[in-house]
Each structure stands twice: as C-alpha cells, then as structure tokens.
Amino acid sequence: MLGTVRRFGVSQALRATAPRSVSARFATQLPKWQAPSALSSLAATRSLHSSFPRLSAATAEAIVEETESTKPAMITEFSDLASDNLIHNTIIKNIIQPDRMNLKTMTEVQSLTLHEIVKGDDILAQAKTGTGKTLAFLVPTLQNILNDPTVDVSKVGRRSARPRTGPSEIRALIISPTRELAEQIAVEARKVAFGTGLVVQTAVGGTQKRAGLAKIQQEGCHLLIGTPGRLKDILSDPWTGVSAPKLNTLILDEADRLLDQGFAPDVEEIQGMLPDPTKVDRQTLMFSATVPREVMQMVRQTLKPNFTHVNTVREDEVPTHVRVPQKLIYTRGLENNLPALLELAQNWQARRDNGEELRPFKAIAYFNSTAETKVSADAFNAIARSSEFRQSSMRNMRMLEINSRLSQALRTRSADNFRKAREGILFSSDVTARGMDFPDVTHVIQVGVPRDRETYIHRLGRTARAGKEGEGWLFMHPAEQDVYRKRLGRLPLKVDTVLESANADLSQTFSNDTPVGKIVNQINEGLAQCDGATKVKSYMGQLGTATGNFNSKREAIQALNQMFTVGYNMPTLPELSPRLMQQMGLNRLDGVSAGDGSRQRRDGGFSRGGDRGGFSRGGDRGFSRGGDRGGFSRGGDRGERGGFSRGGDRDGFSRGGDRGERGGFSRGGDRGDRSSRPPRRSFDDDSFRF
DNA sequence: AAAAAAC
Numbered sequence: 001m002l003g004t005v006r007r008f009g010v011s012q013a014l015r016a017t018a019p020r021s022v023s024a025r026f027a028t029q030l031p032k033w034q035a036p037s038a039l040s041s042l043a044a045t046r047s048l049h050s051s052f053p054r055l056s057a058a059t060a061e062a063i064v065e066e067t068e069s070t071k072p073a074m075i076t077e078f079s080d081l082a083s084d085n086l087i088h089n090t091i092i093k094n095i096i097q098p099d100r101m102n103l104k105t106m107t108e109v110q111s112l113t114l115h116e117i118v119k120g121d122d123i124l125a126q127a128k129t130g131t132g133k134t135l136a137f138l139v140p141t142l143q144n145i146l147n148d149p150t151v152d153v154s155k156v157g158r159r160s161a162r163p164r165t166g167p168s169e170i171r172a173l174i175i176s177p178t179r180e181l182a183e184q185i186a187v188e189a190r191k192v193a194f195g196t197g198l199v200v201q202t203a204v205g206g207t208q209k210r211a212g213l214a215k216i217q218q219e220g221c222h223l224l225i226g227t228p229g230r231l232k233d234i235l236s237d238p239w240t241g242v243s244a245p246k247l248n249t250l251i252l253d254e255a256d257r258l259l260d261q262g263f264a265p266d267v268e269e270i271q272g273m274l275p276d277p278t279k280v281d282r283q284t285l286m287f288s289a290t291v292p293r294e295v296m297q298m299v300r301q302t303l304k305p306n307f308t309h310v311n312t313v314r315e316d317e318v319p320t321h322v323r324v325p326q327k328l329i330y331t332r333g334l335e336n337n338l339p340a341l342l343e344l345a346q347n348w349q350a351r352r353d354n355g356e357e358l359r360p361f362k363a364i365a366y367f368n369s370t371a372e373t374k375v376s377a378d379a380f381n382a383i384a385r386s387s388e389f390r391q392s393s394m395r396n397m398r399m400l401e402i403n404s405r406l407s408q409a410l411r412t413r414s415a416d417n418f419r420k421a422r423e424g425i426l427f428s429s430d431v432t433a434r435g436m437d438f439p440d441v442t443h444v445i446q447v448g449v450p451r452d453r454e455t456y457i458h459r460l461g462r463t464a465r466a467g468k469e470g471e472g473w474l475f476m477h478p479a480e481q482d483v484y485r486k487r488l489g490r491l492p493l494k495v496d497t498v499l500e501s502a503n504a505d506l507s508q509t510f511s512n513d514t515p516v517g518k519i520v521n522q523i524n525e526g527l528a529q530c531d532g533a534t535k536v537k538s539y540m541g542q543l544g545t546a547t548g549n550f551n552s553k554r555e556a557i558q559a560l561n562q563m564f565t566v567g568y569n570m571p572t573l574p575e576l577s578p579r580l581m582q583q584m585g586l587n588r589l590d591g592v593s594a595g596d597g598s599r600q601r602r603d604g605g606f607s608r609g610g611d612r613g614g615f616s617r618g619g620d621r622g623f624s625r626g627g628d629r630g631g632f633s634r635g636g637d638r639g640e641r642g643g644f645s646r647g648g649d650r651d652g653f654s655r656g657g658d659r660g661e662r663g664g665f666s667r668g669g670d671r672g673d674r675s676s677r678p679p680r681r682s683f684d685d686d687s688f689r690f
Numbered sequence: 691a692a693a694a695a696a697c
Contacts, residue, residue, distance in 0.1 A: 177693095177694065204695095205696055230695085230697095370693080540691060576691095
C-alpha cells in the first residue's frame with residue numbers, strides 16, 4: 001500500500017537538523033517518531049502498492065506490523081490529525097464536516113507527505129491523478145502559515161471584518177500552469193482555510209489586473225496562487241506593493257510541466273523575485289503525477305540537496321489507474337473522428353435507454369489544436385440544435401468548448417458549466433489536461449496521438465478520480481502508429497472495433513437507413529453549419545501536429561486533404577505559402593496546395609472557395625467526394641501548368657508570374673509593417689478570427 | 691503551423 005519515501009543526502013540532513021528555523025519551530029509539535037534522531041529509520045524504502053488511493057484499515061495494520069519497531073502507525077484519518085496538535089482544529093473541521101468538505105480518510109500521498117511538509121522539508125511528491133495531491137500540499141502549508149509566529153490572523157475594522165494583513169505578507173506561493181487550475185486550487189484552499197483568518201488570493205492572466213491588485217492590497221494575502229505570467233507581472237512591479245519578503249513556501253503544482261522548456265524560464269524568473277533562499281529559509285514543494293527523467297535534473301537543481309522524494313507510483317508502473325479501461329480505435333481517415341465520437345456517445349446513451357445502469361455520459365474530447373477543437377464543438381453544437389437531437393434521449397447533453405484562444409470569461413463559463421453539467425461533452429485543448437477536477441467524468445476521448453506520454457496520462461486522469469470509474473479512448477489514424485509507439489511507450493491500451501463509423505468510407509453518400517449512415521449525415525449537417533474559415537484554420541492547425549505524428553509528411557497531407565474535402569466538404573484546399581512550406585520541409589509532391597498565401601489574405605479566410613480565378617484547381621476537385629483524391633498529384637499538375645521545375649526544387653517556388661497576374665500582391669515578408677508580428681494570435685485577432 | 695502563458 002505504501003509508496004516509496006526516499007531521502008536524499010540523509011547524512012547531510014542529520015547534520016543540518018538543528019539550525020533550520022522552520023523545523024525547529026515545529027519540533028515540539030512533532031510526534032516522537034518524527035524527531036530528527038529517527039530520520040535514519042525513515043530512509044528505508046517501502047514498496048507496498050495499490051491502485052486504490054485510500055488507505056484501508058487492513059493495510060494500515062500491515063504498515064504497523066512492518067514498522068512497529070521503529071515508529072507508531074501512520075495517521076490515516078483526518079480526524080486523527082488533531083491528536084498530536086499537528087493540524088489546527090478549524091482546518092480539520094473544514095475537512096471532515098459533512099456540510100463542508102466531508103472527507104474522512106487521507107489518501108496515500110496525503111498521509112505520506114503531511115509530516116514532511118509540516119517539518120519544513122523540501123519535497124517531490126509523485127502520485128496518480130485524482131488522488132488528492134492538492135489537499136496534500138494545502139493542508140500542511142496552511143498549517144505552517146498558522147504556526148508562523150509572525151503571522152497575525154486577527155481581524156480589524158468594524159465587526160472584526162478585515163484580517164490584519166497586507167499585500168507583502170505572502171507566506172506561501174503556488175504556481176500553476178493554467179489559469180483554471182490556479183482558480184480551482186484557490187477554491188480548495190479557501191475551503192480548508194475557512195475560519196482561520198488566513199487570506200487566499202489568486203493572480204492569473206485574462207482577468208482585470210487592477211481589480212485583482214486592489215483586492216490583494218485591501219484584503220492582504222497569506223497564500224497567493226497564480227499562473228507564471230501574471231505572477232511575474234505583479235511581483236516585478238514595485239508599484240503594486242505585492243511582494244513576498246517573508247515567503248516560507250514555494251509550491252510548483254504540475255511541477256514537471258512548470259520545469260519543462262515552455263515554463264522553466266518564467267518559473268526561474270519568479271524565483272528570482274523571491275527572497276534569497278540562502279538568507280530567508282524556504283521550503284519548496286513539487287507535486288505531479290508524472291516526473292519524466294528529463295526533468296529530474298531540474299528538480300534536483302531546484303530543491304535542496306536533502307529533499308524527500310515521496311513516490312506512490314512504482315517505477316515500473318504506468319501512472320494510470322488499473323481500473324480504467326483504455327481503448328484504441330483505428331480510424332479510416334481523420335474525417336472519421338467526429339462520427340466515431342458521436343457514435344460513442346450514442347452507444348452509451350442507447351445502453352442507458354435500454355435500462356443498463358450506466359452513469360450519464362460526461363466526456364472530455366481532447367484535440368491537438370485549438371481550431372480543431374472549435375470546429376468539432378461548433379459541429380456538435382449545430383447537431384445539438386437539430387430537432388432530431390432535441391427529440392432524442394441525447395437532448396440533455398451539453399456541448400461545451402474550452403481552449404486558450406477563447407476569452408477568459410468564456411473559458412471560465414465553459415469550465416463552470418461542465419463542472420455543473422450532468423451530461424455532455426467538453427471539447428477541449430490541453431488547457432484542461434492537467435489538474436482539473438470535473439466531477440463524474442465518465443469518458444476521456446483523445447482524438448489523435450497526444451504530443452507526449454505525460455499529456456496522455458494527465459488527460460486520461462480527468463476521469464476515474466477519487467476512486468470512481470471511467471474509461472479512456474484514443475482515436476488514431478493507422479499512419480500514426482509509429483509515433484504512437486515511440487512517443488507514448490508502454491500503455492495498457494487495447495484495440496477496439498465497436499465504433500463502426502470509425503471505419504466507414506465517408507466519400508460515399510449515406511442514407512439514413514443505417515445507424516452509421518445516420519451518424520455520418522448528422523456530422524455532415526453539423527459541419528455544414530461551420531464557418532469555412534474555421535475549417536481552414538483547423539486544417540492549418542492540424543498541419544503542424546499531423547506532419548509530426550504521421551509516418552511521413554506525405555501521408556499526413558493526404559489524410560488532412562481528405563479530411564478537408566471529404567469530411568469538411570470544402571471545395572478547394574487551403575494554400576500554403578512558399579515560406580511556410582519551406583519551414584515545414586514540404587514540397588508540392590507531398591500533395592499540398594502550393595500558393596503564395598495571397599488568396600487566403602484576399603478572401604479573408606477562404607471560406608467560399610470554388611471558382612476563384614481558376615487558380616490551383618484540378619478540374620474535378622470541386623465538390624465531388626472521391627475517396628481516392630486527397631489532393632494528391634495535383635501539385636505536379638499545377639507545377640507543370642505554371643512551368644516550374646518540380647521535385648524537391650524548393651527555390652522554384654518564387655512564382656513571379658502568378659503574383660503579377662493577381663495584381664501585384666506584395667508578399668508578407670517584404671512589407672515593413674508586417675515585420676513585427678504580434679506575439680500570439682487570439683480568436684479576437686483579425687488573423688485568427690473564425 | 692502545432693498546448694500553454696502578460697499587457
């Protein structure tokens with residue numbers, strides 16, 4: 001049952017026990033077995049495991065037997081935390097009272113980290129998704145703030161309404177990789193801290209900076225939770241008055257994510273704004289379900305040399321839950337993804353209609369690009385508006401969308417609505433992949449191979465939380481198989497063939513007589529109501545991932561082209577500029593529609609297509625839906641007509657004649673005003689408006 | 691051109 005607790009540099013730790021102010025402060029409150037002299041006995045590696053996160057009485061006994069000679073039983077009930085004066089009564093009450101958080105038994109990661117954190121140790125804690133990591137760091141951290149003699153939680157003002165604290169009283173800082181996760185942690189923290197006088201604040205992007213600042217300035221702050229950008233912004237600006245000179249604890253939630261390429265510089269910068277750890281002693285806590293080998297070096301650099309590694313996931317074990325069936329669906333083409341998704345939902349609903357005792361269908365569908373997320377959500381929303389759908393037993397399913405290109409207000413609304421929803425589908429990018437706790441998610445469906453193994457594991461972890469059931473599905477094109485094996489490694493996925501529409505040839509016309517035909521036609525109607533420009537964005541968005549995911553770029557383009565023409569029912573392929581093609585290492589033999597990009601600009605997104613200027617159209621390209629097309633061999637034709645050299649001669653893409661014909665459209669790179677591109681496009685930008 | 695994250 002117990003995970004591994006490894007101490008690093010134990011001899012060092014023994015030598016250094018006395019001077020550390022944090023541990024000294026709590027020495028009297030620690031149970032005897034936790035006294036420094038017992039450290040060496042804790043160094044033993046324990047290796048009992050279970051997939052069930054809660055400690056049962058039986059296993060607790062086993063632990064006692066195993067370790068009785070060295071120390072008493074580990075605390076497994078929240079109520080027992082009162083006995084040693086370890087945790088404040090108010091906090092315990094908040095946790096266990098039925099009208100509050102209503103929790104009883106601690107999870108493994110919670111009971112294994114609590115003492116270490118209260119003691120002031122640096123910790124790396126690894127535990128499976130949905131096993132209560134958030135509470136594991138919140139409870140002891142809030143307790144540590146309460147224990148700090150320099151913290152004043154008494155109130156001032158009329159009716160003692162205002163805590164006696166200020167914006168520079170921050171004792172603990174939690175960094176989260178996404179805004180929604182930061183907010184979620186804050187909600188949890190406020191529940192734990194209720195009635196203690198401790199003040200919890202957030203600092204995330206997409207919100208009004210001034211309002212957030214004013215709140216911190218007026219109410220003060222003991223625990224600040226935020227995302228890297230806004231934290232940097234606030235902490236670096238001396239005018240805000242928000243600072244952390246007395247910081248005791250720094251917490252990196254989803255630590256491996258925060259230490260990877262994308263976030264590490266920001267996190268380091270934030271650390272640079274905090275007091276010098278050699279002058280003000282500070283504890284650093286890292287939590288995640290995954291800690292890939294590559295980031296372990298970063299972990300060691302960031303933590304003290306004598307940090308404790310609490311690992312409840314065995315080294316040779318996949319950090320997913322054994323109770324979660326994981327199914328792999330091979331799709332005939334990328335255009336089969338949405339029909340397969342609809343079929344999955346309908347199958348489940350049909351079984352419920354037949355009286356099977358199944359929970360309401362509450363699924364998250366993950367996509368690898370934001371624009372694909374949007375097309376899919378739009379299509380399903382259109383389907384949900386149809387009278388057929390509204391008269392079916394599916395009518396209560398909510399179709400929701402969330403990704404970073406939506407305004408923060410819409411993101412928050414989607415997340416809240418999905419949290420509350422009894423049944424529905426959340427069409428999501430990886431914003432929700434980590435840490436988000438949507439109750440009762442029954443299905444996690446990953447459309448396309450995710451960017452890495454960790455992403456797969458965290459996405460899957462949105463289901464089967466807190467001991468509940470759930471299932472995972474991965475929709476994959478056969479040409480993604482190589483990268484699937486290489487990138488995801490060993491995972492307990494089983495090939496499944498129940499979804500008929502995953503394998504249907506969608507270039508045919510279907511009648512509504514068959515279940516598959518009905519599904520395909522529903523999807524077609526849904527997609528018909530989507531904006532063409534959005535479909536172009538989706539194609540472009542998937543271009544990046546698909547060319548990296550497929551066995552070859554050629555196969556990726558072919559699959560995308562077919563998805564675009566057959567699935568999206570679009571007449572003309574999006575044109576790729578020579579510059580983009582060069583960047584992606586594509587040539588026209590790969591089957592792309594090569595252009596200089598001017599058409600998309602001129603048309604404002606290419607939605608109508610068809611008969612524009614006779615440019616880059618094969619005669620039969622139009623609306624015919626031959627499955628054998630996929631835009632292949634067109635590139636060559638065009639090349640010939642234009643009289644350009646073919647075959648790997650990328651320089652041949654400067655197509656002076658063509659440009660001249662179309663009225664001397666100057667190319668992007670040449671124009672001074674385009675040289676400084678906006679750092680990031682959003683759905684609100686012209687460049688990315690759908 | 692591919693998640694996320696500050697104005």
